[in-house]
Amino acid sequence: MFIVFALLALAVVVGLYRYLWCRLVRDTTAGGGWARRTGTAAFVVGPVLMFAALFAEVGHAPFALQRTLAWPGFLWMALSLYLLLAVVAGEVLRPLLRRAPARPGRGAGNRATGSREERPSQPTETTPSNTNPTRRLVVSRYVGGAAATAAVATVGYGTYGVLRGPRVKRVTVPLAKLPRAAHGYRIAVVSDIHLGPILGRGFAQRVVDTVNATQPDLIAVVGDLVDGSVRDLGPAAAPLARLSARHGAYFVTGNHEYFSGAAQWVEEVRRLGLRPLENARTELAGFDLAGVNDIAGESTGQGPDFDRALGGRDPARACVLLAHQPVQIHEAVRRHVDLQLSGHTHGGQLWPGNLVAAAANPTVAGLDRYGDTQLYVSRGAGAWGPPTRVWAPSDITVIELASKRA
Template identity: 85%
Template sequence: MIIVFGLLALAVVTALYWYLWRRLVRDTTTGWGWPRRLGTALFTVGPAVMFAALFAEVGHAPFVLQRVLAWPGFLWMALSLYLLLAVVAGEALRPLLSRLLKRRDVERPFRGAGNCAPSPHDAPLSPPTEPPLKQLTRTESPVLTTPTPTRRLFVSRVIGGAAATAATATVGYGTYGVLRGPRVKRVTVPLAKLPRAAHGYRIAVVSDIHLGPVLGRGFAQRVVDTVNATQPDLIAVVGDLVDGSVQDLGPAAAPLAQLSARHGSYFVTGNHEYFSGARQWVEEVRTLGLRPLENARTELAHFDLAGVNDIAGESTGQGPDFDRALAGRDPARACVLLAHQPVQIHEAVRHHVDLQLSGHTHGGQLWPGNLVAAAANPTVAGLDRYGDTQLYVSRGAGAWGPPTRVGAPSDITVIELASRQT
């Protein structure tokens, strides 16, 4: 079944790239001159590098090879998506533009003709005389005019050029948005059990940093500086910190030691930690000053803070254990739960958690990926309520795969808890 699925996926991808090559290269060029050869090479090498980057990361290839392949491969992935969307949108404009040009060509000979009826006083026209042919000397050569493109070729070039421009601009702006670092988002969450003394308590929620072959130490430093500037009371790192081993990414994660909050920094695993060696990263973040909550709970001054492992840990016997994390707590105290995936909300409701903080979805990251994320998650981004439990989902600070976001800007969220007690 895996082989069949793989072959089917390969056939679909090949068909899509053939469609893009046809519309953007074959239909916009004539003959096998250098423009068509260059375009064909681009649509051959680009997918090859993209798949090589994916396999290098998933297969844990040498980190230097991952870094070489990641930028061109993952950017091509994002560009391919928006080239496809733009070209498909252009199909609706193609017949309209063709008819418009055809109508213009038909009407052009009659424009400005006016009243062409002959007057009776007009003198008879003498027969035209042809000028004598000029003999070309040996040093002269006939002037060759460049033929104008056909209507179909012109339409293909206009639509193809517009599609390529729109896709490149979209990916460029989306990549700039990631590399400049996440913006701060502030959300007020009222909790019925929160005492008045804790009104205004601030939790900085950081998720999905995804340090790896693309986003490295410089990006981690920008995240840390942004978090510290909010002066939170507590910092919650809710999973998917890294895409790689401690050996490769330990130096990139080092700035996390600078995180500063009055009541400390806490960490729970995401699914990508289990792809990268969760146990080694739990110990690494501990050395950086973060406190891992592995199916555990701590009692703070005015509420309980709990954390559960990610669902991906189930394959290694390290999955989420809500009973262990929440057993024995005082139900009269407010409880805030750190859980990477929004789908864990159902267990949180069953255990009477007041607020769950999650990430994982990236808000879809690349539109229309939000539609796919919505099909797999109860909440894609923002604050939601499930019974007596509230769920907040961050879009995340970084990006996985393409270092690009479209329609889902990265964020670090400052949750300000509000008491309803007087």
């Protein structure tokens, strides 16, 4: 079944790329000149680099090879998506442009002067005919050029937004059981940094600087810190040692940690000064802070254990839970957690990915309520795959807890 599915997926991908090639290369070039050869080469080399980058990361290829392939391969992935969307949108305009009246040319002037050389029955370059080869070529170039420009601009701006670094969001969350003394307590929520072959040490330093500038009381790193081993990415993660908060920094695993050596990364973040909460809880002044492992750990017997993290606690105290995936909210509700902090979704990262994320997660981004439990989902600080975000800007969120007794 896997082979059949893989072949079907490959056929769909090949079909989509052929469609794009037809619209952007074949239909916009006359004959077999250099433009067609260059365009055809791009639509062969681009997908090859994209799949090579994916397989290199998933297959844990040498890190130098991953870095070589990641930029062109993953950017082509994002560009392909927006080329497809733009070309499909252009299909609406194509017939309208073909039927638009042509500007008068030399043929029209002959008709105006009544020249005997005029042959009305023969289509000319200025004939507003849907079958005129020259008109079709011009329309294809206009539509293809507009589609390519829109796609490149979208990916370029979305990549700039990621590399610039995340912006700070501030959200106030009232908790009924929070004591008056803890009113205004600030938690900096950082998720989905995704250090890897593209986002490295410089990006980690930008995240640290942004977090520290908010002067939080506590820092919560809620998973998907890395895409690679400690050996390859240990130097990139080193700036995390400079995270600064009055009550320290805490960490829970995300699904990508289990693709990258979760046990080694737990020890590495501990060495850097963060405190891992592996199905554990700590009592802070004013509330309990708990954390559970990601669901991906179940395959190795290291999955979430809510009984261990939340069992035996005083139900009169407010509880904040760190859990990478929003779907863990249902267990949090059953155990009367007051607030769950999550990431994982990236807010969809690349529109219309938010629609896919919404189908798989109870909340894609922002603050929601489930019974007596509130859930906040960060869009994340980095990006996976393409270093690009479209209509899903990266963020670091400062949650300010509010006491209803204040």
